[in-house]
Amino acid sequence: MSLLKKVQRNALWKDVNEKDWTNWKWQQRNTIRKPEQLLHFGYTKKNIKDIQEVTQIFRMRVTPYFASLVQDKKGPIGLQTFPQKEELIRTPDQYADPLSEDFFRPYKVRNKFVRPGTEEERLELELDKAMFPEEVKRVDTIIHKYDNRVLFYTTANCAMTCRHCTRKRLVNDTSTQPNIKEDNKGVALGMEYIASNPEIIDVILSGGDVLSYSNQNIDYLLGKLDEINHVQIKRLGTRNLVTLPYRVDDGLAEVISNYVGLTPEGKPKSVRINTHFNHPEEITYEAAEAVMKLKATGASIGNQAVLLKGVNDIPETMKNLYSILASLGIDPYYLYQCDKNFGNEHFRTPLEVGLNIMDALTTHTSGVATPHFIKDLEGGHGKVHLPGAIKGIRDGGDGTKIYDIQTTGAAYTLQPQIIEYKDIQ
């Protein structure tokens, strides 16, 4: 295995002193946000015009650290980083909210929480909310799809806007930013919902990227969850290890270590970091240092890669990615089929590409370096494991394939059933 390399700063930042460069707040303050700044990355004035059009739909934000990893704007890191005009392609097979997450938000009706079971019920609750705003509130911070766990939408911010993001509708819109402490549409109402529902044992603090918050606020969020006795698993959803590893400072490590261990009464306490490395070139020396610092707290780390055309759709790349992750002690966890999200058409691969990668990984690597291949189905059907869930394959007639996929029924509104999945060419 070759040694991990330190990031080589782009010439734009060569004069920045080391103290600033390694300060995560400096990195956040100095993110690339304006298309004209891309003239420093091999773009022409004509390219910039296209990019301006794209950023009106999905903004751009890139840390100097991650921008410095870009060797080629059409290479595996560049494609995830800088806007491309292909993001403007629209087809009938794309959705703003491909996983129907917005459907799975509960409501508080007077003193009682309710989950809509059907679209009609949801629309009725929305109507009541509009007519009686004091009595009916939507819990905007909670996505409760599977009975025993929730995704807690804590922030609209990320260190970087990854071009393939599945939550573009939220991270693109600062009006969805929850209020951390007070405000009924904010975090407090989400905590109240979790506390009122003893079935919920697993909470994913996500967004956006929860590590966009200060250490003090992360301590507040973990502390509030710690007070809820039935919450057994706390997860932090973050791509900062990849896009801004300096975020993992000593203060953060200290906060996390306070929520890991065994209480004198015998209650296990754990924190799981869900991160998102997609390509071996993202695993720098700095990223590995951040991983080691987090692991020293006792937290566990799992990776959730997304299969992306032109980025990581080659078995050799994935073998390399997963063997480095395994050497850092990161659980390979999930490899996701790319969602049918607006602006993602050029990133999507046929299912066969992922199935071939899985064949290569299961044949040539050990279990510690082999993820589960997951399709999170459109329409809110939830996650399925591939290839196991595939029950039939048919010719779609236009060069595509149609897969019959067995759903699990784990998403609370839907029964197990076979659904059609139309692939991409």
Ligand code: SF4
């Ligand atoms: S860090 Fe995650 S939530 Fe934020 S833009 Fe990237 S993929 Fe989306």
